[in-house]
Every structure is written in structure tokens, then in C-alpha cells.
Amino acid sequence: GDPEPADRAELTRALEAGDLPALRARFSGALRFGTAGLRGPLRAGPAGMNTAVVRRAAAGLAAWLRSPDPGRAAPLVVVGADARHGSERFALDSVRVLAGAGLRAALLPVPVPTPVLAFAVRQLGADAGIMVTASHNPATDNGYKVYLGAPAADPANGAQIIAPVDTMIEAAIDAVGPAASIPLSDDWTRLGDEIRSSYLEAAAALSPTSDTTDDTSVATDLRVAYTPLHGVGADTLRAVFTRAGFAPPFMVPEQARPDPDFPTVAFPNPEEPGAMDRVLALGRAVAADVVIANDPDADRCAVAVGERILTGDEIGLLLADHVLRTRPGPVATTVVSSRALATLAAAYGVTCIETLTGFK
Template identity: 35%
Template sequence: MDYRVKYEKWLDFDEETKKELLGLDEKEIEERFYKELEFGTGGLRGVIGAGTNRMNVYTVRRATQGLANYILNCGAENPSVAIAYDSRLFSDVFSREAALVLNANGIKTYVYKELRPTPMLSFAVRRLKATAGIVITASHNPKEYNGYKVYWSDGGQITEEHAEGILNEISKIDYEDIKTMDFDKAVFDGLYRVINDKVEDEYIELVKGLAINKCAIVEMGKELKVIYTPLHGTGNIPVRRVLNELGFENVYVVKEQEKPDSSFSTVKYPNPEEPEVFTRAIEMAKEKGADLILGTDPDCDRVGVVVKNNEGKYVVLTGNQTGALLTHYILSQLQRAEKMPENPVVVKTVVTTELAAKICEDFGVEIVDVLTGFKYIGEKIKEFEENGDKNYVFGFEESYGYLAGTFVRDKDAVVASSLICEMAAYYKSRGMSLYDGILEIYEKYGYFKEDLKSITLKGIEGSQRIIEIMDMLRNNPPLSVSGIRVVKSKDYLQRIERNFITSERHDINLPKSNVIQLVLEDGGIVTARPSGTEPKIKFYFATAGKSLEDAEDKIEKMKAEILDLIK
């Protein structure tokens, strides 16, 4: 359908939508209506506004009608859906609208009474034995965005099979065909229900139960000073509650960032990967003499960590550094306590540090690589449980996502925050900081360094440019990068690994994904991956050196040459 025809139809939806649309120029009208907001394997994510290519009440209802149809077609007995939402603009509205569409289709909903972290939605799906789950969030995206993520009955994000099935149902739906119902009637009929506090209490107890070295908490819980910022999001209540009940008595919250705020007024992006979000927390840390700063993103599934270096300066750890620290800490403490399970496994993504593999090798623990996206780690947990042959111990990705335990099937910043504080207490009991800890790991296993460069390419032209870049790397890759020969390429879309030295080809036993990796002769890796939720292409760089300075120099040369190549 021509974008203009869609635009004209939307003018009749409601007066507020009409007013917004009439104020647009022709280019913006085309941008908003040239396609439907894409429903990917994670669901929807987009800029808030009127139009088929935007996040709004109508696109949320349409996606939910498709989900309802899919659930009913699956023949689930007494189907139900758990729903949570974060602090973003319209998150509460979108969550209620989604619930009422499901209710109108005879599907019960269980909705958190207030904003809550994404991992608590994953837990609620499992705890309530729901057919599926929805969380309204755009994670760490700018304030203009919101999103809609779908989970299945195992508590993990939907697989490609479910996503394709839901998308197929959505594609059949006209906006006029969507069912909805009155809120009061949905409540009266017992279709719209509020998740009770008992579910949250059980979650908190399970998080606390993940503590491995409680002696370190008893010894240092009263001395360790922690600054925490929820970045205007959902983490404030559960993170502080867990830390308090575990025995960490000196946890200070950044007041200006404590309350939910859909405009994220103190930061440009509410993303703990951005060092700028910690400006206020670092000022507070200097005043308090803090050992540690934690910052969680709006839906509290990612956590960033700031520690003092040897010069007394507060520095932000990378997701790979925090993940390596947690991997080593968890494995060492399980081994010390003689609690290591049989056939233990750590799971990481293909763009996450190879330092984790070195650590696992040292402890005799298997490490498994999966595609980028924490849902693939969740899938492995399910696979291990169903097969009964392996035991999940820990999983992480470089983008600040971590998970221990199996009662949640997505990255969990509440879990991670508690373990990071426990780990900091352990190192403090040894007279060390977490910065000392990562240096100790580097000295033992090698100086690994990673970096990420995201390039934003918006609109129709940007989408085409991203396609061209991936085609070039796939079909005409460089022979060398920063003077180091490229010896392999791994094409996760074609699922083929090519060795340029031996001309051998091997199948890659992972699902299809539009990812290209170039492996250098010295072990360095360059990975290109278009974002599935943002108008970006991401380049991941990884290497190891003889020292931190050597590794840094290698990374900078790799980055400069690749970025020059794609220009």
C-alpha cells in the first residue's frame, strides 16, 4: 500500500493523531509510513509517534493482536500473558493497551502494579506459568524510543520460530480488525490481574540465594562503600532491597537519578555503556570515598561498573572486563566451596572477550559461544535442562549483560549487582580493588582488549548503506587489517567459515544471523553486525597483547583501518 494511502487512513484514527500527522512535511510522512515498524525476534522498537513505522497505541495493539492470534492458534490451555513496563514515555499506557487486547481475545493477563525490571518479567512468566510475556521497554535507547519485547513460557525471549509465527499473524491484521475492551470490564471479568507482592518477594529471595561467599559479605558488608544510580529507571527498589538484605550497609543512591523520569533529564542516553552517565555518581563517590559505583539501565537488565584505578581515578570497566571478573570470581568461589556442579558450562556471545575462554580452560569448565543477543544464552539454559547433560553456571555478553542462576532467562542487573558487590567485598577482604582484580587476571591469562564502534545510519538511505557495507565485507573482505593478514572469515548468515590459507570451508552450527567476523593471523578479530533494533551497524574489535599498552595500540590500528575502509 502506498505510504500516502496509509497516511490518509490514519488521519481518521483520532483527533490527537490527526493533529500530529497534519504537522508533518512530506519527507517525514514517507519516513513514518513507508513500512510497518518491524517485528523482529525481540519484538518492536522504534521512535514514539504516530505512523505505521513508529511506536504508538495502534502499532502496540496490532502487534498484540498478532500475538493473541498466535497464542490461540497454538492451542494453549487457559492461556495467559505476564506484562511489565519501564519508566519510558507511554510505557504504562502501552502495557495496559496490550493487556486489554489480550483480554478482548479471552487471554488472561498478569500485570505488575508498577514499573519493574525486565528480568522480573522473565521470572514472573515462569513463576505464574504464563504462556508468554511482554515487557514495554527500549532498554538503553534515547528517550525518543520505546519498545515491545515478547517472551515465551520458558521465560526467555521468543525464538525465531515463534517470532516468524507471530509476524505472520501480524501481517494479516488491518488496524480496524483489532479487538480491545474496557479496562473496568476486564478487571471485573477476571481477565486483567495484578501480579501480587509474593512473586517479587520470591524473586528477591532467589537473587540473595546466589551469594557464594557469604563470609566476605559478613566481613566487609559494613565497610564496602557503594554508589548506585538507577538512571531514572526500574532498578532503584529491587537493587537496593537486595543489597540491603544481603548486608551491604553503605549503599548510597544518586538522588538526581533516583526517581523514574521518561525524559532521562540528567543524561543524554540512559546507557551504562556511556561513561558520561556516571558523572554525578563519580562526584558522589569522591565525596564518600566509595569503593564501587553501579549504574543500571532503565529496564535494569544491564549494569555498568566504575572502580578506582591505581592512580585513584574512577574508571568505567568495560562489559568484557566485568564479565571476566565475574567469570573468574564465580568459578573460583564455587571451586573453593566445593560447590562446582558436574559438567559446568559458561556461555558467552561470539563478540564477547576470549579472555573468558582462557579462564574457563584454567578451571576445567566448558565454554560455549552463541550468537549476539542474550536470548541465545537463555536458549542454552533451556537446552541444558532438557538434555540433562550440562549445568549452566554463568553467562554474559560484552554489552553489560550478565546472568547467574536459572530462575530468570534473560540478563539481570539485579542479580549482577548483588554478585558484583559480593565480589568487591571479597577483593576488599584481600586488600584489593576490582581494578586490582582485573590486572591480576590479565597478568595470569593475557592482556585482552576489546572495543566497539557503532555507526548510526538513519532512514532509507542509511538502511541501504548498511546493506552495502555488509555485502562488501562478505564478498570482498580486506586481505589484511593493520598489516596483519586476515586468515579466516566467519559468515553467520551463510553459516560458513572460510580459511583463506588452506581454502578449507566449515559449517557454523549456529542459527543464521547477519554477522561477519574476520580473524587475523595474530588472533585479533573484527566483527560487523547491523543492529536489529536501531539504525546502526556495529563493529567489534578484539585482540590480545604483551601488555595493556600493546593491546591498546593494536586495537586503535585495527579500528582506524576498518573505519577508513568502510568510508
């Protein structure tokens, strides 16, 4: 049932060679769909990321989204992809499957950072969003994240899926037949740069340079060293800085452009030891006030100040303090996070809620 000739050939070669380890790796079990969507190595078979797996995932999501009410407009799904191996192809597979299922499908210009895809779900009033990315996994992997729409005032609008939605979508995927029999259509929309432009405006508006109560010289004189770690964040971050009145960031030149092989880092996760070595060296060279690194799809951020890499708890605390200056709360923290957020919430007089981990 695999519709991709190259993947069928890969499986045939393993079978004819009697390569049992390769066959076990590809057929020992399907990739499971959870709150992180799908993620796995690029290879044929149900235990890898490939055309068949992606088409069945898109068909399952379409079946779960499809309304039984014939008078309701067909659900709209917006699709984005990063610059990893196979990402653009899997994004095209997704919109063709969604359109073939009778849904409205729209494809963002590729590549695109994950936060722009999440923003697009809100901006377009979409029912769901698909981002083809393996985030900070090794170069040999790819993946599939799903975001859901909601009423405009709902904080969950444009947020990544949570339980039990993940298990419901997984059940719908399991019910899909062979990938080769899934109908495809080219009746989908290719979006222009208007979503990214709206994202840039919205992000730039959050800057202290847009707030007349703050000293704008602090922002305009800030020296920032930055790396996207061979991912897709550079152009968007640079454009936001420009619109917000910040000086352009200094970028690690050999890591500034998308490269799906991530040649200068063993593991493209800014939290991994050594991943920020080059941007820290750049920060020293330019006397940067702040050093920033994104993961390849630009939804993970690491920060260093004065050569010290801040912990996730410290970054979260700084962001919470920034938000609580203008919003009343409540705030939420996980059972494995620092207790400092509860202390900060108490200082602001707002409620702090403790949750389990994983997009709760």
C-alpha cells in the same frame, strides 16, 4: 484503522499541511519485530510506537501463543512496564488485547524493572511475558520486549525470544487486521507486590552474606555508589541490598527517581561516554569500593572500580568466574567478545561454546 484519536489527529495535521517528510517518517515502513522485540520513536503511524502498533503486536503474539487444542488451558501472559512516556498506557493496551483474544493476562505493578518481569514468567509458570520499555534508548522512544516460558528445568524459561521465534511472531503480527477492529476485554488480572517480594528474596539469597563459608563482613562493609539513570532500578536494588545484609548504596540524588525525560544525561546508556560522570563523582566523594549504574529498565549494568569503568568483557568474566565456582558449565561467548572466557573455562575444565551475537 488507528483507534487513538490523538494519533489520527497527528496524521491528519501532517496530511493537511502537506508535510511530506513527517508522513514519510511515519509511513515509510512498519517497525520490524526481532529478537529485541519492537523499538522506535513515540509517534503515530506504523513506523512509530503508538496504540495501534502496540495493539497489533499484542494481537499477533496472542495468535501465535493460542493453542489449537480446545482442552488446553488458555495461555497466560504477564505484562510489565517501565516509567517511560506511554509505557503504562501500552501495558494496559496489551492486557486488554490479550484478554480480548481469550488469553489469561496479568499486569505487574507499574513501573517495574525488566528482570522482575522475566522472573515473573518463571514464578507464575506463564507462557510469555511482555515488557514495555525502550531499554537504554533516548527519551523520545519506547519499545516492546517479549520473554517466553518453558518447562521449569529448561534454562530458556523466562528468557528473551530468539530466532526463529521472532520471525514467527512477526508474521502473526503482519496477519492482524486494522487495530481499531481488534477486540478488547477488561477480564484481566492486576497483580500485587507478591512477585517483586519473591524476586527480592531470590536475589538476596545469591549474596555471599547468605553463604556461611564467606566472610560476611566484606559484604556488610562494602561501600557502593549507584545510579539508576532516572530509571526504575533504585527501589528494587535498595531492597535487595537490605535483605542481603549490605549497607545501603549511596545514590546520585538527582538521578534516583524515575524521570522519562532523562534530564541529566544525553543518552541513558551507562556504556555511553559521560553517562556515569555523576555516579563516578559520588563514588569519589564517599570513597566507594564499587560504582554501579543501571540503564532505565535495569537490565543493563555498568561497573567501575577505582575510577576505572570495567568493560563488558571484564564484567562477564567476573560473573562467569562466580558462577563456575558452584556450577559445572558449559559457558558460551560471542564471536565479538573476549577470548578470556575460553581461557577461564579451560582452567575450570568446562566446555566453552562460541556463538553469533543476539541472545543466542
